Amino acid sequence: MIKVLIIDDDFMVAKVHAGFVRQMPGFTVAGVAHTGAQALEAVRRLHPDLVLLDIHLPDISGLDLLQQLREAAPELDVLIISAAREMDTVRRALRGGIVHYLMKPFSQEDLRERLEHYQQAYRPLAAAKSTADQSDVNRVFGVSRTERPLPKGCSVETLQLVEQLLRKTETDLSATEAAELLGTSRVSARRYLEYLSEEGRVEVRLRYGGVGRPERRYAWRQAG
Template sequence: MIKVLVVDDDFMVAKVHAGFVRQTPGFEVVGVAHTGAQALVEARRLTPDLVLLDIHLPDISGLELLQQLREAVPELDVLVISAAREVDTVRRALRGGIVHYLMKPFSGDDLRERLEHYQRSYGSLDSSKSTAEQADVNRVFGLSRAERPLPKGCSVETLRLVEELLRGTAADLSASEAADVLGTSRVSARRYLEYLSEEGRVTVQLRYGGVGRPERRYRWMPAG
């Protein structure tokens, strides 16, 4: 589970953002702070994995706080969520090593998309792995093949249905089982599942038994 600290000076906005985080599988809100001083105290106490950080705080600029948070908790990652649109502000935040910059106002889906990207990308570089593959690094820097077009005949709408099915299923699925639920052909379901496998969003396991080739089974990529 990825621990998240929400930092925003507006109590209601912080509550809404925390609600968005709680709706994203694999994430939990461990604390909320409304000032820079409070954020530092909570970061040291809770040692979160990720901070959702606003730029405009009553006692300090979020850009300055970003560096202080890093000094307090070196392993911390920061995702900026702010109404600040100045190019210089965005550049300074990027130079500070943030994982993403999301401008207000935004929807729950917008934040979930960034959180899931963080989960997939940075989770592939967890400390349990002694070496990284180029694909792991590419995902962190936004160079994964996720930007490539879908296979011919595939649609974004159906891809989302496949993703939702996998996210909501505890066990792994075969292409045939996915097809039964989605109401598509096995061949079509497999194309989507293989696409997600190539993008690093699902894991694939082979189930042996019976005659012929082993069955490929797909599971949504677990949180890092």
């Protein structure tokens, strides 16, 4: 579960943002702060994963607070939510290492998209594995390969069936097992699975045992 701290000087706005976050699967509101001092105390006490940070606070600029938050919790991620539109402000925020910048006013859908991107792109980098794939890095920097054409002979409809199968399966599958469940050939199933792996949507696990190369098994990449 991703713990979120909301920092906004407006009590009602903070309440609305908290309501949005609570409706997001995989997210929980760790706390709310209305000043920079409250925010620093909350970060040290609650250890949130992500902060939704307003720039206009009564006791400090959100940009200056960003640096203090970094010192207090180096692993903390920050998503700025602000009415500030000055390009210098945006540049300073980006240089401070934020994960996104969302301008007020915005809709629940706007925030949902940013939180989903954070969940799918940034959180996997905090996982236990010691190395990142290019697909991991691509997701963080917004480089998408989803428009890459499907392999010759593959269809969007079958790709969706493969995705649904992997999503609902609680364990990993080999190409042979996927083919049996889908009613396709092993070669066909493997082409879809490898395509999804290259897109970063599927995790490949190697199972060693017996003679020869390890078996490639595929699991839907879980976020967060």
